[in-house]
Amino acid sequence: MTAHQNKSLPGIGGRSFAAVREVVATFQRPVVDLACQISSIPAPTNHERERSRVVAEEMRARGLADVVIDDLGDVVGRIPGKKRSPSLLLAAHLDTVFPAGTSLDVVRSNGRVTGPGIGDNSLGVASVLMLPCVLDELDLGPNVDVLLTGNVGEEGLGNLRGIRSVMDLFPEIGAVIAVEGHNLGRVTHVAVGSRRLRVRVSGPGGHSWGDYGKASAIHAAAEIVTELARLTLPTTPKTTLNVGMFTGGISVNTIAPEASFVLDHRSVDDVALRRLSERVDAILRMPRPNISTSVEVLGVRPAGVVSPASRIVRLAIETLEAMGISPTGDASSTDANIPISRGIPAVCIGLTTGGNVHREDEFIDVAPVVNGLTQLVLLSLAVTDELGAGSIAPIGAKKRVS
Numbered sequence: 001m002t003a004h005q006n007k008s009l010p011g012i013g014g015r016s017f018a019a020v021r022e023v024v025a026t027f028q029r030p031v032v033d034l035a036c037q038i039s040s041i042p043a044p045t046n047h048e049r050e051r052s053r054v055v056a057e058e059m060r061a062r063g064l065a066d067v068v069i070d071d072l073g074d075v076v077g078r079i080p081g082k083k084r085s086p087s088l089l090l091a092a093h094l095d096t097v098f099p100a101g102t103s104l105d106v107v108r109s110n111g112r113v114t115g116p117g118i119g120d121n122s123l124g125v126a127s128v129l130m131l132p133c134v135l136d137e138l139d140l141g142p143n144v145d146v147l148l149t150g151n152v153g154e155e156g157l158g159n160l161r162g163i164r165s166v167m168d169l170f171p172e173i174g175a176v177i178a179v180e181g182h183n184l185g186r187v188t189h190v191a192v193g194s195r196r197l198r199v200r201v202s203g204p205g206g207h208s209w210g211d212y213g214k215a216s217a218i219h220a221a222a223e224i225v226t227e228l229a230r231l232t233l234p235t236t237p238k239t240t241l242n243v244g245m246f247t248g249g250i251s252v253n254t255i256a257p258e259a260s261f262v263l264d265h266r267s268v269d270d271v272a273l274r275r276l277s278e279r280v281d282a283i284l285r286m287p288r289p290n291i292s293t294s295v296e297v298l299g300v301r302p303a304g305v306v307s308p309a310s311r312i313v314r315l316a317i318e319t320l321e322a323m324g325i326s327p328t329g330d331a332s333s334t335d336a337n338i339p340i341s342r343g344i345p346a347v348c349i350g351l352t353t354g355g356n357v358h359r360e361d362e363f364i365d366v367a368p369v370v371n372g373l374t375q376l377v378l379l380s381l382a383v384t385d386e387l388g389a390g391s392i393a394p395i396g397a398k399k400r401v402s
């Protein structure tokens, strides 16, 4: 046991983390069972309804107050605190990257559970749902209201629409903890912003021999991609660009009338992202003889940073250290992007170890779930304690960009 491990944390009435962990350990099995149940319900991004319905039922069964499902399918329930606001939001996304029809069987063996979306993010949803029961068993209440959400639209082209809607509907939210099943020990406090575009290029087409010399959509699209790939991007702040899909043409002896490609560009800094967007747009707008180009914006995710010295990040780090886990700071695109970009302190935390994320053979390790759930309980109580005391301040400085 390290020196850290004897330390108490705010919000748990002077109890040691070990005492809390002992109670939480009795919930390990129920949480994993619930995660298996949730992951058996299909929830591709934009088709989360069935999972929303079940999560709402589970919230009601656990005695949560004011359970609502919004127009998009976000489910929100409330654990009443001593004070109502500013409240803490615990957000676990419901959606998965797996299309309808994917077999969602779950296999348990050798201390692992394997199944599509089991860690990303069924375990996250199950842990958030279990929180009220754990707090009851510990006989601990939060200092301010805790809102729990299973939200839609986090993956792929969901564009974080679920968390945007929840943040809009509950302006009393003063801090957010986004919860993911994987990556126990990681504290995401830098929100990677991104912009994703589909570019369609059209030309006159024609016979490759008879009409030789006419403009080709594929040749033009390839030229554009080459120009984009030649852009020099800053390494600090880290900024990237990728053309991830390219399609077009009709046959080997036809001058291509159509071509299209999809690109994303990202940065940890909103200004760098905006500058890059301007350069990308300038290339896309450049006139090309007999070629027309149209651009569809598929998604925009705002960037932002919560300082490593801020209270919420410090609490996340101290909680992990108290449990003997070395924390890693991280930059990523998660539900935390939206609160962070709106100046609301937020982090994203993980619950266990595992692997093969976004693959059908995704798995989680069961044993570390006790630590993950203990972390969630301790951090939630610590943050509500400090929200109640007024010591978690808005990030300020960051502009609203969503």
Ligand SMILES: [Zn+2]
Binding pocket: 093, 120, 121, 154, 180
């Ligand atoms: Zn996820």
